[in-house]
Amino acid sequence: MSGATIRAAGGVVWRRAVSGPSGGGVEVVLVHRPRYDDWSLPKGKLGPGETEVEGAVREVLEETGLHVRVGRPLGETRYDKVIGKTSRPKVVRWWAMQATTGTFTPNREVDEMRWSPLSEAEQLLTRETDRDLLRRFSQGPAPTRTVLLVRHANAGSRSKWRGEDRARPLDECGQAQADELVRLFARFDVARIASADLARCVDTVAPFADALGIAVQEEPVLSEICYPGREEEAAALLRSTDPDRDAVVCSQGDVIPDLITRLMTADDLDGPGPIVAAKGSVWALTLSGDRLVNVEYFSPPRPAECTSST
Incomplete structure (x- = not known):
């Protein structure tokens, strides 16, 4: 060989x-x-x-x-x-x-x-x-739906941003990542797009929303500020998507691992290992009805604009 x-x-x-x-x-x-x-x-x-x-x-x-x-x-x-x-x-x-x-x-x-x-x-x-x-x-369910849980794309340095943090935009790398994520999202039958109410989160899914011609639903509970104490509400939001269509949901790095772990624990699902969430990465959560049956990680896109980003 x-x-x-x-x-x-x-x-x-x-x-x-x-x-x-x-x-x-x-x-x-x-x-x-x-x-x-x-x-x-x-x-x-x-x-x-x-x-x-x-x-x-x-x-x-x-x-x-x-x-x-x-x-x-x-x-x-x-x-x-x-x-x-x-x-x-x-x-x-x-x-x-x-x-x-x-x-x-x-x-x-x-x-x-x-x-x-x-x-x-x-x-x-x-x-x-x-x-x-x-x-x-x-051996598994045939009809399923997918929630694509994405961490916002690259948005530069929080410490170097002088404005309100919720308004911090994607940088050049992040904008290119958002454009490339459209290719992945388009392979699914997406009917709903939700996002934490932060500019960098909304902007990550905006190119795909524009391509579909639908609005991004802003959900504060998906943000790091609002998530603590409302974890079950965030989990219910993911479970409540259209049972016959897929969804894209954008959140933050301190929310995604905990949210996925809670869903897996509640549904007695063994995981693939540590739940990581790099900027621009996507977790495909497969549900049968409202039960989580599989999780799969997609690494973030690395367009040319990101070669010098950290």
Whole structure:
């Protein structure tokens, strides 16, 4: 084995069956690749500068023609990719994805797409790693919603700011981070955007709000000043988002770790380790109903404007 690890991403794309033997159950998308004459789940290599979730959504669209709503993360699969007389390790990150719209058109990579009940899909899939992934998907809730909890982007030095702290704006790095966060947020089905009532928090989500054409709801309880003593109110705010749509919520560094920990403790969810919250980072909180079932951390974007920032 030689060479760098190949990074890829994909989705277990599902829908509710409306008729047939799986009526009312879940069907998933399988794709047939003529190059390998195999049945697999849609996936592909990441493009330059592309995050894993962006790559997953793009690959699903390219291979199936389907637009999707990103759901809970499903971890990763690993195997060796044979290339000529050698091989390279390949790591694929996966998400559950609910199909929303779109139509399949045969293409160079995929000549057939099939909706299959879970039991049938497991039999059709060629690769054992795909079958293991499908079992992982079937063990968790299919319909979920996501709250994207973001810490405000870079806003310079608090000690050097001469005005009222709540009015401290994003600096050049922070503005670039806010613009790049739009790419991540756009992969989800967001219908609500809320923020602590601070300029740097509102400005972090403003580019995405402008892109959607919706207003940012200012919520003082999400700020470090108002959060102490009102922790349950803040937790209830996150749980009360639209059960059928996703939400973006912007807060501060001293609020986010405590808020996530409280939600995890209340719902008896084991965590991935320390809850960190770098400026511009995002925690994707996956809920089934109002119960937290998964948390996933997205590191902050690092645009060129941030290379000299501390």
